[in-house]
Each structure stands twice: as structure tokens, then as C-alpha cells.
Amino acid sequence: MKRLLLKSLAIAVLCALPSLAAKPDWKVSIAAVGAVKVNFSSAFNVTIKDAKGAPVEGAAVEVVLTMVEMDHGEFKSKANALKPGVYQAKPMFFMVGKWNMEVRARKGPDTLVQKFPYDVKE
Numbered sequence: 001m002k003r004l005l006l007k008s009l010a011i012a013v014l015c016a017l018p019s020l021a022a023k024p025d026w027k028v029s030i031a032a033v034g035a036v037k038v039n040f041s042s043a044f045n046v047t048i049k050d051a052k053g054a055p056v057e058g059a060a061v062e063v064v065l066t067m068v069e070m071d072h073g074e075f076k077s078k079a080n081a082l083k084p085g086v087y088q089a090k091p092m093f094f095m096v097g098k099w100n101m102e103v104r105a106r107k108g109p110d111t112l113v114q115k116f117p118y119d120v121k122e
Contacts, residue, residue, distance in 0.1 A: 024110035055085020068098035
């Protein structure tokens with residue numbers, strides 16, 4: 001009896017795991033607002049929509065910069081809501097080169113992380 005109960009519990013836990021690990025079906029885009037220059041804060045708008053195209057409101061959003069070719073660590077910038085589904089961060093690139101811009105968004109139990117390449121030229 002004990003063995004059957006443990007087996008049933010194990011099956012229930014394994015069946016629940018995919019739903020716990022599921023990512024939200026959000027579409028994320030990021031766009032510079034104006035010129036991007038080294039050693040100046042640059043505004044970037046992050047747009048988040050759900051699978052039906054509706055804006056994702058009330059999310060906690062940050063943009064994390066890391067260099068592609070050098071390990072300088074992470075540079076985090078909190079994004080503030082501008083309007084429903086649009087958030088603005090103002091990160092600062094400290095040198096020319098290839099960067100990863102990672103958008104981290106969380107709303108309730110839903111979390112999404114998506115990377116975007118960005119090349120800083122001046």
C-alpha cells in the first residue's frame with residue numbers, strides 16, 4: 001500500500017512539473033529611443049504583449065547589459081511603465097562593442113528572460 005501511494009505521489013509531481021516550468025507566451029521587443037552613445041544613458045522601450053496581442057501590464061521589467069566579447073559583469077537597469085505594455089529603461093553602455101541586452105520580465109508567477117544583441121558604435 002505504501003509503495004502504491006509513493007508511486008502515485010511521484011506520478012502526480014512529475015505531471016505537475018511541466019506546468020510549473022512553462023514560460024508565458026509573451027512577445028517582447030526592444031527599441032532605442034534616439035541616439036545611443038558610450039558613457040551616456042540611453043532610453044530603450046521594451047514592449048511586451050501576450051499571445052493575443054494584448055499589452056502585458058503591471059510587470060516588473062529590467063534590462064541587463066553584458067558584453068559579448070569581454071566579461072565585465074552585469075549592468076542592470078530597472079524599466080518603468082510608460083503606458084500599458086510599454087516599459088522604458090535607461091542603461092548606459094561604457095564602451096563600444098557588441099553587447100547582449102537581456103530583458104527580464106516578471107508578473108505574478110510568470111517570468112520571461114529574452115536576449116537581444118546590440119552593437120554600440122560610438
